[in-house]
Amino acid sequence: MTFVDTPDYRHDSQECLGILLVNLGTPDTPSVPDVRRYLAEFLSDPRIVEMARLPWMLLLHGVILRTRPARSAKAYQSIWTPEGSPLLEISRRQKTALQDLLSQRFGGPVRVALAMRYGSPSVADGLGELKAANARRVLVFPLYPQYSATTVGSVFDAVTEELRRWRWLPELRFINQYHDESGYIAAVAASIRAHWAEHGQAERLLFSFHGIPKEYFEKGDPYYCQCQKTARLIAAELDLPPERWLLSFQSRLGKSEWLQPYTDATLEALGAQGIKSIQVLSPGFSVDCLETLEEMSIENRHLFLEAGGESYSYIPCLNDNPDHMQMLADLILRHCSGWPEVQGSAIDAAGLAERADRARHMGAKA
Ligand SMILES: C=CC1=C(C)c2cc3[nH]c(cc4nc(cc5[nH]c(cc1n2)c(C)c5CCC(=O)O)C(CCC(=O)O)=C4C)c(C)c3C=C
Ligand SMILES: [Fe+2]
Numbered sequence: 001m002t003f004v005d006t007p008d009y010r011h012d013s014q015e016c017l018g019i020l021l022v023n024l025g026t027p028d029t030p031s032v033p034d035v036r037r038y039l040a041e042f043l044s045d046p047r048i049v050e051m052a053r054l055p056w057m058l059l060l061h062g063v064i065l066r067t068r069p070a071r072s073a074k075a076y077q078s079i080w081t082p083e084g085s086p087l088l089e090i091s092r093r094q095k096t097a098l099q100d101l102l103s104q105r106f107g108g109p110v111r112v113a114l115a116m117r118y119g120s121p122s123v124a125d126g127l128g129e130l131k132a133a134n135a136r137r138v139l140v141f142p143l144y145p146q147y148s149a150t151t152v153g154s155v156f157d158a159v160t161e162e163l164r165r166w167r168w169l170p171e172l173r174f175i176n177q178y179h180d181e182s183g184y185i186a187a188v189a190a191s192i193r194a195h196w197a198e199h200g201q202a203e204r205l206l207f208s209f210h211g212i213p214k215e216y217f218e219k220g221d222p223y224y225c226q227c228q229k230t231a232r233l234i235a236a237e238l239d240l241p242p243e244r245w246l247l248s249f250q251s252r253l254g255k256s257e258w259l260q261p262y263t264d265a266t267l268e269a270l271g272a273q274g275i276k277s278i279q280v281l282s283p284g285f286s287v288d289c290l291e292t293l294e295e296m297s298i299e300n301r302h303l304f305l306e307a308g309g310e311s312y313s314y315i316p317c318l319n320d321n322p323d324h325m326q327m328l329a330d331l332i333l334r335h336c337s338g339w340p341e342v343q344g345s346a347i348d349a350a351g352l353a354e355r356a357d358r359a360r361h362m363g364a365k366a
């Protein structure tokens with residue numbers, strides 16, 4: 001019997017290691033029909049809205065998708081660039097940077113693909129790209145520092161849903177979270193210090209994370225606790241005393257209670273209390289997106305200034321900053337430990353150093 005190519009992988013070409021970067025997604029254009037299509041996919045995900053299917057689908061298609069797309073499209077239009085959606089464009093830059101860094105640092109061939117949980121390129125597209133590159137080992141990396149079932153859990157669903165159709169599955173690993181990773185904490189702290197060096201320190205620093213319904217937290221989602229720990233570690237890294245920083249949750253949708261305190265109410269309260277200057281950041285987002293460029297930079301600025309504040313500045317996400325990319329590459333290398341493409345790379349030394357550093361970090365500050 002001779003070997004034949006299977007429809008899945010090829011026997012005759014070199015195997016490679018695949019990295020699937022996954023972020024949330026974005027509409028194709030900021031037009032109302034494209035935003036509606038995107039929201040329909042997003043809001044139909046049972047990880048996002050856990051309500052009973054039939055009443056939710058009736059409400060979604062009967063009410064929400066008739067009203068929200070026009071409002072969201074207007075918000076998207078205000079942040080859209082000639083290159084398209086900031087989230088997708090910056091994610092592409094992250095992919096290119098990681099492809100370069102990992103190609104230098106792995107001993108064997110590696111291919112990085114980008115996918116969006118909703119919209120395009122889809123998770124099926126990304127996995128297809130890795131299959132075409134003969135990636136027999138795949139590391140899935142949802143770009144969310146804090147784990148939530150609504151984000152990371154949902155990426156897992158999309159990956160496994162696609163792989164159910166494959167006969168020859170790749171060897172699979174999955175990054176769950178990196179909320180207390182020392183490199184991530186250090187990179188966010190460095191971005192805050194750089195902002196301070198240029199603009200000085202405000203009276204308060206506000207860490208704003210995307211919210212989730214409170215009920216999900218009560219049912220066991222660790223997201224709330226991981227956000228708290230991230231903020232606490234960053235503040236410790238900056239030697240910022242507890243009275244100088246706050247944490248809040250943004251982007252609430254619908255009528256149910258979400259994680260509190262809410263970012264908008266917090267900013268209004270601070271203004272009313274006589275706080276004049278504030279710096280805000282959203283360290284739960286790997287890249288700037290609608291929620292940071294519109295909600296945090298524009299909408300919330302108005303709320304604070306109208307409530308009596310005088311100075312409001314937004315500190316950008318880490319995006320494709322070199323130290324962010326380096327930190328993500330270190331994390332990827334560690335998670336690929338033991339795979340043949342990694343043999344002979346700098347992983348063992350880097351992995352051990354990171355682990356020692358992390359142990360010190362947790363001992364000192366957790
Ligand atoms: C309705 C429920 C929603 C939950 C739960 C939720 C969790 C969640 N989302 C992010 C990250 C992002 N969300 C973004 C936009 C966005 N989020 C929701 C709803 C929920 N998110 C909607 C409907 C939208 C679309 C815009 C709108 O109509 O308001 C984005 C930005 C996307 C972009 O194109 O720029 C990100 C990123 C996290 C991390 C999270 C839970 C932890
Ligand atoms: Fe969201």
Ligand SMILES: [Fe+2]
Nearest residue numbers: 251290291295
């Ligand atoms: Fe929003």
